[in-house]
Amino acid sequence: MNEQSSIAVNADSEPVAFNAALAEPTNVLIVGVGGQGVILVSKVLASLAQAHGYEVKQSEVHGMAKRGGTVFSHVRFGPRVWSPTIAKGEADVLIALEWAEGLRWLPHLKRDTGVFICDTKRIVPPFACLSRRPGAPMRYSTETAEQVAAYVSEAYAIDATKMAEELGNERAANVVLLGALSTVLEFALPEWEKTVTAFVPKKTIAVNSAAFELGRNWIAEAKSGPATADAVPAPVPAHAPYQPRLEITDAWCKSCEICVKLCPERCLTLNADRIATLVAPEKCTGCRLCEWLCPDFAIRVHLDPEAPAMEAAQ
Amino acid sequence: MHTPWQAATALNTDVKELRPLTGNEAIARAAWEAGVRVAAAYPGTPSTEVLENLATYPAEDLHAQWSTNEKVALDVAMGASFAGSRALCAMKHVGLNVAADAFMTATYIGVNGGLVLIVCDDPGIHSSQNEQDSRIYGQLASIPVLEPSDAQEAYDFTKLAFEISEQFDTPVIVRSTTRLSHTRSTVSVGLRCEVPPRVFLERPSKNVMIPAHARGRHLFVLEREARLKDYLGTAEVSRIEKGQTSFGVVTAGTCYPYVREVLPDATVLKLAASWPLPEPLLREFCASVDQVFVVEELEPIIEKEIASLGIKVEGKRLFPRAGEFSPEVVRAGFVKAGLLPAPPSYNAWVPEPVVRPPVLCAGCPHTSSFMAVRASGARVAGDIGCYTLAVLDPLRGIDTCVAMGSSIGNAIGMAKAGETKPVVATIGDSTFLHAGLPALIDAVYNQANIAVMLLDNHITAMTGGQEHPGTGKTLRGEPAPQVDYEALIKACGVKWVKKVDSYDLAATHQALREAIAYRGVAVLISNRPCVLDPIKIKGPPLEVITSQCTACQSCMNLGCPALTWSDEWFEGRHRVKIDPALCIGCTLCAQVCTIDCIKIASPAVTQ
Ligand code: SF4
Ligand code: SF4
Ligand code: SF4
Ligand code: SF4
Numbered sequence: 001m002n003e004q005s006s007i008a009v010n011a012d013s014e015p016v017a018f019n020a021a022l023a024e025p026t027n028v029l030i031v032g033v034g035g036q037g038v039i040l041v042s043k044v045l046a047s048l049a050q051a052h053g054y055e056v057k058q059s060e061v062h063g064m065a066k067r068g069g070t071v072f073s074h075v076r077f078g079p080r081v082w083s084p085t086i087a088k089g090e091a092d093v094l095i096a097l098e099w100a101e102g103l104r105w106l107p108h109l110k111r112d113t114g115v116f117i118c119d120t121k122r123i124v125p126p127f128a129c130l131s132r133r134p135g136a137p138m139r140y141s142t143e144t145a146e147q148v149a150a151y152v153s154e155a156y157a158i159d160a161t162k163m164a165e166e167l168g169n170e171r172a173a174n175v176v177l178l179g180a181l182s183t184v185l186e187f188a189l190p191e192w193e194k195t196v197t198a199f200v201p202k203k204t205i206a207v208n209s210a211a212f213e214l215g216r217n218w219i220a221e222a223k224s225g226p227a228t229a230d231a232v233p234a235p236v237p238a239h240a241p242y243q244p245r246l247e248i249t250d251a252w253c254k255s256c257e258i259c260v261k262l263c264p265e266r267c268l269t270l271n272a273d274r275i276a277t278l279v280a281p282e283k284c285t286g287c288r289l290c291e292w293l294c295p296d297f298a299i300r301v302h303l304d305p306e307a308p309a310m311e312a313a314q
Numbered sequence: 315m316h317t318p319w320q321a322a323t324a325l326n327t328d329v330k331e332l333r334p335l336t337g338n339e340a341i342a343r344a345a346w347e348a349g350v351r352v353a354a355a356y357p358g359t360p361s362t363e364v365l366e367n368l369a370t371y372p373a374e375d376l377h378a379q380w381s382t383n384e385k386v387a388l389d390v391a392m393g394a395s396f397a398g399s400r401a402l403c404a405m406k407h408v409g410l411n412v413a414a415d416a417f418m419t420a421t422y423i424g425v426n427g428g429l430v431l432i433v434c435d436d437p438g439i440h441s442s443q444n445e446q447d448s449r450i451y452g453q454l455a456s457i458p459v460l461e462p463s464d465a466q467e468a469y470d471f472t473k474l475a476f477e478i479s480e481q482f483d484t485p486v487i488v489r490s491t492t493r494l495s496h497t498r499s500t501v502s503v504g505l506r507c508e509v510p511p512r513v514f515l516e517r518p519s520k521n522v523m524i525p526a527h528a529r530g531r532h533l534f535v536l537e538r539e540a541r542l543k544d545y546l547g548t549a550e551v552s553r554i555e556k557g558q559t560s561f562g563v564v565t566a567g568t569c570y571p572y573v574r575e576v577l578p579d580a581t582v583l584k585l586a587a588s589w590p591l592p593e594p595l596l597r598e599f600c601a602s603v604d605q606v607f608v609v610e611e612l613e614p615i616i617e618k619e620i621a622s623l624g625i626k627v628e629g630k631r632l633f634p635r636a637g638e639f640s641p642e643v644v645r646a647g648f649v650k651a652g653l654l655p656a657p658p659s660y661n662a663w664v665p666e667p668v669v670r671p672p673v674l675c676a677g678c679p680h681t682s683s684f685m686a687v688r689a690s691g692a693r694v695a696g697d698i699g700c701y702t703l704a705v706l707d708p709l710r711g712i713d714t715c716v717a718m719g720s721s722i723g724n725a726i727g728m729a730k731a732g733e734t735k736p737v738v739a740t741i742g743d744s745t746f747l748h749a750g751l752p753a754l755i756d757a758v759y760n761q762a763n764i765a766v767m768l769l770d771n772h773i774t775a776m777t778g779g780q781e782h783p784g785t786g787k788t789l790r791g792e793p794a795p796q797v798d799y800e801a802l803i804k805a806c807g808v809k810w811v812k813k814v815d816s817y818d819l820a821a822t823h824q825a826l827r828e829a830i831a832y833r834g835v836a837v838l839i840s841n842r843p844c845v846l847d848p849i850k851i852k853g854p855p856l857e858v859i860t861s862q863c864t865a866c867q868s869c870m871n872l873g874c875p876a877l878t879w880s881d882e883w884f885e886g887r888h889r890v891k892i893d894p895a896l897c898i899g900c901t902l903c904a905q906v907c908t909i910d911c912i913k914i915a916s917p918a919v920t921q
Contacts, residue, residue: 033670046498050334057464058334059497061440067700068875069672082575083641084464084497100668107664124878125670130707132867134886138879143665151663170895241886261689262908264868285887287866289908303885 025055025078026185027086031105032097033123034068037174040199041095042073044178048187048195049077059084068125070101093184095177097160098123100141106148115154117180117219119173120145121161132265132285135241156180156222163214169204172211179215242303244286246278252298259290259299335501337494340465341432342367343501344472345402346375349509351427352394353378354387356748357777358406359441360495361434365404366780369789375506380774380782380789383718383748384409388416388431395429396521398512400476404432407448408717412749414451417485419523421455422531424483424538426515428476434490437611438638441776443698443717445636447612452487452589456539458546459487459589461567465499471586474551482538482545489588491611493568493638539590546585547592554599557581561653562603564596564616564627569609572644576654591619600625607632607651611639674703676876677851677898679771679816679842683740684711685872685906686822687767690830692738693728697721697750699742700776700844701769708873712740719749726753726762736830740767744774744782747797751806757835758807765829766837769816770799771844779847787848803837810836817842819905845898853899856892857915863889869903869912877903 028045032038039060046058054077061072074086086108094109095117096102102118109116128139145157160176175196182192192212200208255274267280268290276298278284290299335343341364345353353376355365369378381387384405394401405413410433420429433451436442452459460475462468468490475486519527546552562581565573566588573582583599585591588610600606600620608617608629617629632647633639648654674681684704687694688711696702696712697720705712714724725739741750746768757764774780781787786796803811810832814825822840829836845851860880865887869877876896879888892903894915904912 034672043498046334050332050500055500056334057497057499059493061492061496067672067675067703068670070670081499082571084493084499084571085640087640087642100670103665104667123875125668126673126708126870126873126875126877127669127671129870129879129888132870132887136888138888140668141665147663262868264866264871285867286885287864287887289866289868292908 023079025076025081026093027091028075028093028095028181028185029072029086029091029105029108030075030095030097031070031072031101032174033101034071036071036097037171038071038073038097041097041174041178041181042075044195044199045075045181045185046077047199048185048191049075051191051195052187054078055081057081057084068123070104072105093117093181095181097121097174097177099157103141103143103148106151109152112153114152115156115184116148116152117156117158117177117184118148119160119177120157121159121173133283134244134286156219158215158218158222160215163218164207164211167207167210167214169207169211172204172207175200175208175211176215176218179212179217180219182212182216183219242286242305244284245302245304246281246284246290247300247302248276248278249298249300250275252296253294254296254298256295258293258295262293263290330502330504332500332502334498335465335469335503336363336496336498337462337465337468337490338363338434338496339367339498340469340501341404341472341488341490342371343503344469345430345476346371347504347506348428348473348476349400349507350376350402350476351399351511352376352391353402353404354381354390355404356381356384356387356409356412357774357780358384358409358434359777360436360490360492361404361406361409361432362777362780363495364402364432364434365789368402371506373790378789380780382783384413385416388413388420391429391431392416392420392423395425395427397427397514399427400429400509401427402430402432404434406442407433407435407446408442408444409433410448410451411446412718417451418455419528420485421457421535422523422528423521424531424534425479425485426512427509428479429485430472430475430479431485431487432472432490433487434492434495435612436492438492440492440638443715445612447615448487448489449588449615450613452489453615455485456535456590457484457486458482458542458587459489460586461489461588462494463567463570463584464494465497465501467586468494469501469503471551474586478542478545482542484538484542489567491568491638543590543592546587546590547595549586551586552592552595553584554602555582555584559603561605561607562599563607563609564599564620565609566616567611569611569639569644572639572641573609575641576645576648585616588616591616593623596620596623597625600627607648609633609639609644609647612636671706672703673706673873673875674700674709675845675898676874676896677845677900677902679840679844679900680704680769681709681872681874681900682816682819682822682902683767683769683840684709685819685902686816686826687711687738687740689823690738690826691735692765692830693733693735695721695724695728695737695739697739697741697745698776699745699769700771701740701742706873708871717749718745719753722750722753722757722764722766725764725766726757726760729762729764730760737764738767738826738830739764740769742775743768743770743772743784743799744780746799747783751802754803754808754835754837755806762835763833764835765826765832766835767826767829768799768803768837768839770839770841773844773847775844775847779844785848799839803839808835808837810834811839812837813839813841815842816840817900817902819902845900851898855894855897855899855915856901856904856912857894858890858892859911859913860889860891862909862911864909865889866908868906868908872902872906874903 056077149155160173164172265283267283271277387403391401391403460471566585680701696715721739865884880891882889
């Protein structure tokens, strides 16, 4: 009981951006990665809107998305709602539980009045680390919070996951974001409180109430100060770029196939004479495993400096 | 006139309670209220939640079960209908292919107790292997296909389906789509009505489909279709919404709200059923407007029917035949037709999206199985399940994937056709019981030289962790007899059967090599539960001793989502780190690390 009432009422808890009594439905897009709790956020919002007598449509994508893929849920409410989905450029609020997902859906936000609330949590998919050549960049968003802030009318990059972690439950990050959302939509605070409590597991009510309050207060503070947390990845450390080159001494290769089997890039094979050969030099990372593992010292890996080429490429 | 439609709605006039329900939840609620006594399905996105929700209603009210495949589920439902009870079976679109054999005869037999098929299509292919339009099956079988457009209609039409089924002696399809099945909107619900049980009717000429009987029933089916056309043309469920008359739109199902969103003032004929189509109603509507458009997802079924009446109609020239519709797609079509202005275009800043396909979970037992499969150098026939994801980088371990249970049959064919590489089929436990077993018997019988890897993760994982005959539990979570795979496979005549723990990478590699070396059919059971279901497995997380990591990237080949690049480098390559929140401690990365620098994290790190 007392956990519930511990959700603080902010001095400036006035409803801000939207008035859902207008004829046009309010469109909220909630996005993230499988397993982050996107559906909980949308259920809380849908339930609140329905309790206020609005027509609500909530459309989600799941299935394979459970396996770490991208997940999104559209919530539309208003006096009359037809389509269950939100068109590009039509979302009033975009709530993102993961940084790159927030950026992916950014074009769905209304350009002039849209509010962007995004966790700075970065979930880097295995695909981002596919090119392992020396100096290869990670294929993950490089856009900064400042760039986003310049693009939409209101942008909040909030480190919700860290806040939730500090409360002792990383999984409450979605409720931190709900707290942030509560400053943008017009529902009364006690209604938010009641609905959030009804949807989270009983054991976690205290943590989630605290998480909600943190999110709410954070936005209030951000409104009076700089509105972004630092979402910029650490700068890439300097390294010496090079071009790997294999020197294979045919006469020493005993066709044991160890290097072929263990090369992580699968770029070696035994040729017609059953001698180890590099078949995909563009894939070789110069990791030296073949050199280390060859029992007959038949392979040597050279790392030739490649500075001129790198400079030319830049 | 007391139409079935009125009867169905009259059921819940006394009680009205508003609830937010998804399409699938609404269907389940309606089926329960309609007095369904038996419901069966095989899980498949987007249809899975129909049965999962039916199982939340009291067991005294109805028997709900997972069946081994959709044909069995339909046969079970037909059995209940024969016996006089209302019955339901649910499936995804490709499931109807599996059930098609029974389905095409069910239409001749008709029903005793009402029989409703819930078929959920997947336009846009969110999680399926194709995009077929199930309405064509309705046309093929000459049975009604009701197409609800939101959760309220999913509820209403499901109830109506039982009424139509019994009144017209026909199975009825309620066709949903991913969008409807997974969209939540408000539904006014009522109470369960107890339908007085009927008894088995001994009518061999109707219940036993020998040629002499079937000939007569085919005529009945055709005559029934004519009666259904009349009924669907006059029942209030199809409605004309009058607007300006320069053009009119014929639509049904989930396209209807898109049309309304985009053209709030248009004249619309909203059909409740997309098969069979009522000719007089179509003629009347088309005559009332200057130009006719049909907006329907996937195939041009309504469009062709209208065109066949000699009426000029526009449809697939403007709206695509592939992919899911949305208000944008519908708007684009009407822009192309010159009826709507083109939306203003502006220069949007579009950040380059991060490629994020679904991946196997951290610690998924399939990861190591496919490490071994890939290392074996075999030609691999894959199947339907989470493990289909192993086709992508970095595992890249699957060469083919067709349909549920196809892997073993495909492998037999490849081996018989003289494939030079060793041939391996990979198949999950649930999929094996669904359709793999007959193929395995075929492999033994025809003495194919293949190795089958049975990926037994003790659950139907891809659809969210449903029980099956190998898990020892029923849909309602009650204990059930459990399949003994080794005994079963031996009984099929397989001489080489072995079980291995896929978390033991060396043993898995070794066992697979033996299986491949064996001449004949060898079955290797990879025995490791899924890390998500039935219990979420979470062991102590592992940690990379970064200072030692030589950035060889061996571990990155697992594609484990907990493994990622750190900000440190070694000789220009990224060193690796492990996200302790995601890692479940399976130790696979430690097993492949070339210099043994991955260890169980010290407690200080886990904190
Ligand atoms: S150095 Fe050797 S083992 Fe490493 S990627 Fe190149 S060929 Fe493969
Ligand atoms: S759900 Fe289970 S079987 Fe599927 S990817 Fe995750 S761990 Fe593997
Ligand atoms: S032990 Fe390694 S492979 Fe297994 S889940 Fe953890 S990081 Fe992934
Ligand atoms: S396998 Fe070991 S050494 Fe190689 S990148 Fe992974 S952690 Fe580093």
